[in-house]
Structure formats: C-alpha cells, structure tokens
Amino acid sequence: MRHQGKLVSWKAEQGFGFVVQNGSDRKAFVHASAFADRTRRPAVGDLITYEVEPDGRRGPRAAKVKFVRPGRAPAPRGDAEAFGNLVAVGFGLALAASVIGGRLPLLVPVWLAAMSAATFVAYWVDKQAARSGTWRTPESTLHLLALAGGWPGALLARRILRHKSVKASFRTMFRLTVALNSLALGWLLTQDGSALVHLLAGLLRPA
Template structure:
C-alpha cells in the first residue's frame, strides 16, 4: 500500500534523509536510489512524496519505490516560477556591462564569446555530473568545475547551481566557487584597463 509523507530531513551530498508519513510521527529512512522516477530532481525538506514501506536488511522500515506526489500548482506559484530570479537578473546586467565595455573599446570582443562558450560548456559539465551522481557513475572532479568557473564559465555554473540544484548547498564548494568568480572578475576588470 502506498504511503504519503513529507521530507523532514535531507542530506543531498549523501543522497539520503527521512520522511514522516502523514498522520504519524515515525521517521522513515529514505535513499535516492529508491526513487522510481527521475533522480535528477532531488528532494528537499518539505517535499511531499509517495512511497511503499518495505523492510531493509535489518528489518527496519524504509521508503521504497519513491515518487514525488503530483500536486497542482496554484496560479501564483506558476507566475512566480516564470519570473527571472536574482541570478538571471545579475547575469543579464553582467552581459550588458560586458557589451558596454566592448562597445567602448576597453575590452576585446572575444571576451564575450569566451564567457558564452565557457558558460555553456560549464552548464553541460554540471548537468553531466548531476546525472552521473544520480546513476552512481564516475563524477567530474570538483577541481574541474572550479577551474571552469575561474576561466569564465562561472555564469553557466551559477545557472546550473540554481536550476539543477547541483553543488549549491555544499559550503566549501560555494566558498571556492565565489572566490574563483571574484578572481575572474578582477582579471576581466584588469584586462579592460590595459
């Protein structure tokens, strides 16, 4: 029999957490490998899931054949999700600033082309890494992701973190990512003054 419950704890880096079945207070173990559908959509605290209770090797009940509950979006939720977020607005502003710098002949045009190319590549690398994580395959090293950001792929990395919800909650990764982004921006500012 299918149960329905709310995620009360989730560790995305380890791929597990706990769900509480509606009408009870019992915490049930939940693992990403037990999701029956797309594992690219990661659960978060507050998500409503459906699942079958099954015993594990030690006889404890765990959530199996897990799926996200189908919920109708309200009109306000739909309109909110279609709006541009802070990341998108900031990146559009950054793009306009770059275009202005090229127009003023303080920055070579290939800088914009480099940002676009590296951002697309970086977004695809993040997507591949997220898919590999969900499938239990070989992962892209974090150093590779950080070097791509440093070289100019940080806009694509930032969008990937926001839209794919990948590498967005790991504090140590975020610290290095924003440092790499700052170094890249300092380098571009220096280039524009030469």
C-alpha cells in the same frame, strides 16, 4: 507508487541522506536534487513522501521527494539569489559596453560563451551521474571551469538543473570564482589589461 517515510540521516555538506519507510525498515538513499522544494533544507526527522527507483550502487533510491509538513521556515536564500542575478547583469553590461566601446576585443565574450556552454554541459553530465549512481565529475573540475570564465553557465545550470545549489562549501567556492572573474574583468578594463588582451587577440587572429 508513493511512500511516506522519515529522514533518519542527512549530510548537509554532501547533500544526501537516507529515509526509512513508515511501518517498515526499508531504507532508501535520497539526494538533495530529488526534492521538489529547493527552498527548504532537509534535516533528520523530516517526514517526506517519495517514489522509489533502483540505484545499482546504493540500492533503492528516493525520487520526486516532497515534504509532508512545513516544519521549519524556508532557508533565506532569496536575497543571495537576487544578489547573484545583480552581479551577472552588471558583469554582462560592463562586458558589452567594453566590447562596443572597443576597449575589449570580441574574443573575450566569445571565450566566456564557449566556457559557459562547456560548464553547463559538465553540470548536466554530473547531475545525470548523480541520478544513475555512476562516476561523478569532481567538484574541483566544475570550479576550474567556472574560474576559467564558465561561471555564467554554472549559474544557469544551478538555477535550471537545480544542481550543486545546496552544499554550503560548494556555494562559497562558486561565489569566490564569480568574485575572481569580476576582478579579472575589472583589470582587463584598465589600460594595461586592455592592451594585453588586444595583443593576445591579434596573435590568435588568422593571418
């Protein structure tokens, strides 16, 4: 059963708030991940429709949330997403070319793939925890996984799972991890960086 109500509180940085059902004082917790339209940022006063599901920690929880009317223009995120895609493609092409050309060993893309898989799983686990109200994965852990080379997996998780894509401070830190990874790849492509990673690969290679 769908209900209609108004957002009476919204914490943009944390990505959650509360909605009160029209014609009553029934309040429900609502998380940013529950919104079908992710191009628009929720705000106090927005009218929404939603379904209610139990949440053991906070009481009723809004699910399958939709805005009732347009209200404000969508947040301008298209250019940012396009830039993120461009960075990812450029990073991948540079990495592939360096491995094919022998400048970097196969260890580097294998490491990035493993870290990306682990990061994607960490995002998925955190989203399930957010839905069920159980223990969440610390944001610092997600950032460390991305910084350690798992940022492509984090990028996929943010797009596919629609998780951790609203909070401004988290997006800023994520972009910083991508920039640092790009700088690290640039250094690895130098003579000193290439020599060091080949040395490490040799030490890790089975005798």
